[in-house]
Amino acid sequence: MTARFESNKxxxxxxxxxxxxxxxxxxxxxxxxxLPTPIEDSALKQILDAALHAPSVxxxxxxxxxxxxxxxxxxxIRESFNTENDKAKDTLSHSLDKDKQTQYQGLKLEGxxxxxxxxxxxxxxxxxxxxxxxxxPDMGRFSVVCAVQNMWLMARSLNIGMGWVSILNxxxxxxxxxxxxxxxxxAYLCVGYVDKFYDKPELELQKWEARKNAEQVIIKEQYLNxxxx
Numbered sequence: 001m002t003a004r005f006e007s008n009k010x011x012x013x014x015x016x017x018x019x020x021x022x023x024x025x026x027x028x029x030x031x032x033x034x035l036p037t038p039i040e041d042s043a044l045k046q047i048l049d050a051a052l053h054a055p056s057v058x059x060x061x062x063x064x065x066x067x068x069x070x071x072x073x074x075x076x077i078r079e080s081f082n083t084e085n086d087k088a089k090d091t092l093s094h095s096l097d098k099d100k101q102t103q104y105q106g107l108k109l110e111g112x113x114x115x116x117x118x119x120x121x122x123x124x125x126x127x128x129x130x131x132x133x134x135x136x137p138d139m140g141r142f143s144v145v146c147a148v149q150n151m152w153l154m155a156r157s158l159n160i161g162m163g164w165v166s167i168l169n170x171x172x173x174x175x176x177x178x179x180x181x182x183x184x185x186x187a188y189l190c191v192g193y194v195d196k197f198y199d200k201p202e203l204e205l206q207k208w209e210a211r212k213n214a215e216q217v218i219i220k221e222q223y224l225n226x227x228x229x
Contacts, residue, residue, distance in 0.1 A: 022157050027201060029161030031111030033194040038116050043158050047191070050154035051121075056143035058131030063144045063186075066177055068118035073176060077188070078112045080172040081165060085109065088167055103208065110165045115190035120177055121148055123184040144186045151189070161194035 048065060056062060068074060093101055112118060123144045133139045148164070155162045170185040179185070204211055 022153050025197065026152055026156045027161065027197050029111065029163040029190065029192075029194055029197075030108040030202065031114035031163075031190070032108045033161060033196060034111045034114040034116070034190065034192045035195055036114075036116060037193045039160060039192060043160060044117070046158065047151050047154050047160070050150040051147040054143065054147035054150045056146070057133045057139035060126055060130045060133070060140060060143065062124050062126060062130075062140045063147045064122045064124050064183065066120040066122070066179075068120065068177075069116065071113070074113050074118055076176045077118065077168070077173060078110075080169050080176070081110055081112060081167055083172075084167045084169055100208075103206065107206075107208075109167060111163050111190040111192075112165060115161075115163070115192040117191040119151075119187075119189040119191055120173060120179075120185060121187040121189065122179060123186050125182055125184070141184070141186060148187045148189070155191060156197075159193070159197075161190075161192060161197065163190040164188070165190060 051063065051065065052061070068077075089104065092104060096104065121144060123141050125140060130140065152162050165188045168188055173179075173185050173188060174183065198205060203209055
């Protein structure tokens with residue numbers, strides 16, 4: 001569906017409430033939930049169009065998206081995940097208690113081979129100075145993250161699941177996908193229909209972490225000297 005652009009478009013409370021629901025019911029989906037059902041071209045176009053309308057510093061639009069369906073490619077990416085996950089387990093074993101270590105061993109942290117579509121999102125740095133990025137050079141990368149969030153919300157509105165895999169070696173992924181040297185991997189996403197969406201984030205349900213409340217993260221005017229002592 002192509003959006004119709006109207007001058008000074010206004011939204012009503014019903015639209016605001018619907019957006020709030022989509023945000024609150026967005027989930028990071030793991031491999032044990034994905035179905036093999038292919039994503040329709042029309043739905044994929046909506047997801048990618050959402051990314052293309054994300055905010056970007058200096059209107060630079062510094063993103064590129066690699067769509068991956070090939071099983072052999074997915075398997076190579078999964079091998080990179082396995083290698084990095086073994087490293088993570090070793091690192092976390094020094095900082096987690098025994099119960100947490102056991103819990104980590106049982107977590108399903110990706111859906112690379114289970115999801116019908118993988119989506120690698122790259123940052124393409126500009127060769128020219130970018131308006132608004134001179135003082136904060138990471139703004140280009142943050143712009144790409146905005147595109148990821150747009151896709152995530154659009155996917156959820158279409159009842160399509162998405163999971164972000166961060167336990168990967170970016171250089172391995174770049175090599176597997178033959179990405180140009182200057183590109184930077186920002187996100188590796190697993191995308192597909194699911195058998196269910198959890199009522200709460202999975203890690204919250206498993207009591208890995210508790211959701212922070214507003215009082216913990218909202219500061220009025222400025223930090224106090226002893227705010228986090």
